[in-house]
Amino acid sequence: MKATSEILALLESRNKTGLKEYLADCMPEEIADLLNHLDEDSLLMVFKAIDRELAFASYELLDINFQIALLDLLPNKLVTLIINDMSPDKRTALFQELSNEMLNKHLKLLTINERSVALHLLGYPENSIGRLMTPDYIAVKADWTVTDVLNYIRKYGENSETLDVIYIIDERGKLVDDIKVREILLAEPNTHLKEIINGRYTFLSVLDDEEVAIHAFNKNNRAALPVIDKSGLLLGIVTMDDVLRLSKEEYTEDIQKLGGVEALEEPYMDVPIPTMIRKRGLVLVILFVGELLTATAMAHFEDEIARAVVLALFVPLIVSSGGNSGSQAASLIIRALALGEITIKDWFKVLRRELISGFGLGLLLSLIGFARVGIWNYFTHAYGPHWMGLAATVSFSLLGVVLWGVIMGSMLPIILKKIGADPATSSAPFVATLVDVTGLVIYFTFALFFLKGTIL
Amino acid sequence: MKATSEILALLESRNKTGLKEYLADCMPEEIADLLNHLDEDSLLMVFKAIDRELAFASYELLDINFQIALLDLLPNKLVTLIINDMSPDKRTALFQELSNEMLNKHLKLLTINERSVALHLLGYPENSIGRLMTPDYIAVKADWTVTDVLNYIRKYGENSETLDVIYIIDERGKLVDDIKVREILLAEPNTHLKEIINGRYTFLSVLDDEEVAIHAFNKNNRAALPVIDKSGLLLGIVTMDDVLRLSKEEYTEDIQKLGGVEALEEPYMDVPIPTMIRKRGLVLVILFVGELLTATAMAHFEDEIARAVVLALFVPLIVSSGGNSGSQAASLIIRALALGEITIKDWFKVLRRELISGFGLGLLLSLIGFARVGIWNYFTHAYGPHWMGLAATVSFSLLGVVLWGVIMGSMLPIILKKIGADPATSSAPFVATLVDVTGLVIYFTFALFFLKGTIL
Secondary structure, rough: OHHHHHHHHHHOOOHHHHHHHHHHOHHHHHHHHHHOOOOHHHHHHHHHOOHHHHHHHHHHHHHHHHHHHHHHHHHHHHHHHHHOOOOOOHHHHOOOOOOOHHHHHHHOOHHHHHHHHHHHHHHHOOOOOHHOOOOOOOEOOOOHHHHHHHHHHHHHHHHHHOOOEEEEEOOEEEEEEEEHHHHHOOOOOOHHHHOOOOOOOOOOOOOOOOHHHHHHHHHOOOOOEEEEEEOOEEEEEEEHHHHHHHHHHHHHHHHHHOOOOOOOOOOOOHOHHHHHHHHHHHHHHHHHHHHHHHHHHHHOHHHHHHHHHHHHHHHHHHHHHHHHHHHHHHHHHHHHEEEOOHHHHHHHHHHHHHHHHHHHHHHHHHHHHHHHHHHHHHHHOOOOOOOHHHHHHHHHHHHHHHHHHHHHHHHHHHHHHHHOOOHOOHHHHHHHHHHHHHHHHEEEEHHHHHHHOOOO | OHHHHHHHHHHOOOOOOHHHHHHHHHOOOHHHHHOOOOOHHHHHHHHHOOOOHHHHHHHHHHHHHHHHHHHHOHHHHHHHHHHHOHHHHHHHHHHHHHHHHHHHHHOOOOHHHHHHHHHHHOOOOOOOOHHEEEOOEEOOOOOOOOOHHHHHHHHHHHOOOOOOOOOOOEEEEEEEEEHHHHHHHHHHOEEEEHOOOOOOOOEEOOOOOOHHHHHHHHHHHOOOEEEEEOOOEEEEEEEHHHHHHHHHHHHHHHHHOOOOOOOOOOOOHHHHHHHHHHHHHHHHHHHHHHHHHHHHHHHOOOHHHOOOOOOHEEEEEEEEHHHHHHHHHHHHHHHHHHHHHOOOHHHHHHHHHHHHHHHHHHHHHHHHHHHHHHHHHHHOOOOOOOOHHHHHHHHHHHHHHHHHHHHHHHHHHHHHHOOOHHHHOOOHHHHHHHHHHHHHHHHHHHHHHHOOOOOO
């Protein structure tokens, strides 16, 4: 929206005629974009200033939270028109987010026809492909000619969710093929469809998880994919836009999980603070309880620390290096798993790669660590005559924790996937916490080895 | 690909006839998916077993790394056919990844016509929309009838990258509108286009960054968007599939950056180990050098640790809690910025939200921390008569570092965005490292306050 300031001025001055004129030239996408950024008062003013068709189209494009808010804000009559006009897939996406009470109230506003469609779609399991589906598509027979199809589309295509793909079914309604409208446009008018179809098509199964749809669209460059039941009957189609919305949501959840937050499910600014604290608090407390073990581990080495306080100085350095290398490995593996670049079966290949990389990285850090202790001691004599033992302790521990970090960081996502959990749960903070306790044990073990009899 | 084992068996047994029969029934997407998982030998066998058209279509769908590898593997004659047949946008995506030598060699294989198209597109700046563009589209005039358009498409549409959207230009080639083919299919045959177009369209500017295209497609549910120059001339179109590929790549980079890795730019398994070490080592070393400051900070409090070794036990707990709360805040803010839910201008609102949430979260951890010290001491008397002072130190420090963590985690991405850097660079490991040193200072300051005169 280039002229946001202009529109804000019109809203500010409550200039209804100006608003009407301005908005008449906008595309539904622009209106939706504008609405997503307005307060309730202005939302209403915009909705009253645009014509019905534009209102319908923009409403469908709004974030679902805004759609829900508008159900309460808009006059009942307009809500009735909107939800009856909505495409069935968008309506399912909205309705499944409503409370039972709200859902019942709005189902009653639908015509008998629309209500039966809505109830049918809501009848599919949550997160199933059925919930993404719309029954509004064009299906034709293989013995029709191109002219037949074009005439049919002209007559009945208005309500079809997409006209980019046409479906071919047999007499019993079973899916025979899908065909891009492109092929129909390029064919001679008297060609029969059976001459141009090839019987190759990708389909979705109505009860499969919605993630299957995301993968199928990733692989197939199609505006829509057909949905069939076990017997091959064509039940509906899933369109690209809904799948894009879904994969954007999944992406957001992944990033939040990687940061160690439960998925927020609402825009950042809209999440009430108590919910925000709950969603972050649970993970933070789990991590904290895990991290309490570091205090226990440290207590185990209290005598050593008392004898050689200098050992304590390097504790944060050692544990954080393990955590960092673990985070790196985890984020690489989580993404590679999601992209299908690696599978669970590749665990050993991954482990081998990570051990080699980890050895290189650990060596790098251990050299810098050794240099840090040596050079510092050269100038300040801070570590006394036994500085070499300390330097060795730090170096070997760094190598050890980095190796341990990459092992945990790379194997944890694979193990989570293996047991059916979401690999993204093995977030940077989780891996770091897991590595911390072990890092301490590695460090003090090397200390005992290198410094026993000198400063220990 | 359901029958991967079947195809692998055919490849294994070098059964060419079986392979040919099997592959003839596959869709290009299935072939591409299969090719992406084969070794060089099998790649060649598959390419030889499929017909030309299928080979062309599958090649376009391959990962670019595989496309490059195949340029060397396939016979020169087939390469010539493939790159001449490739759609210009896909070809640019491939050619811009070639070395100069490879590029020159393959440009020479193009016909004069295709070469001039390829060179023209490669002439646009890297990462500009021009590089995503294809000149293969259907453009018509506003005074044409629907029948004119359908006839024109049938005659000249074969090479158009998409037939889902048609472009309307004036006599000088300036873009007047775009129209979904849907509208044309639904209109009566003798309707003139000017009766159904509305003059509302979204366009891309040829020199804009490709990120603009990603945003435009996110907002507009279109199969393609037109690209114009400064004077409004229609130069080409950008199609959805290329933008999807791009946003998938960006997503991968984001996740890798969040984990503290430079973007790999190649599938995990294909990255040579030395490159892997370099991409991870640089960040790891930067973090390590930052973390070295913790040793310096700790050295500053060496006397305090010597007097009260018990203080050292809680160091990992304190610093990691700051890091974890910082990671959470950073991942939420990075994603909210990317989605446009918040902008730089909202920094104060974000800060206020984070301070309130951070206070709640910090309080939670400080209560658990207090309980840990108290209960442990009740049973073991490990912390002696002054356990209350220690418990207070731990509690207040936890509140302090969590608050500091959320401030850094939330403000750093916003600051990075403000100075034009990528917010995702403020990864979990970076935030954790930044928070660690301050966390130590906070901890020992509270220790001096609560324990001076007792155990300190």
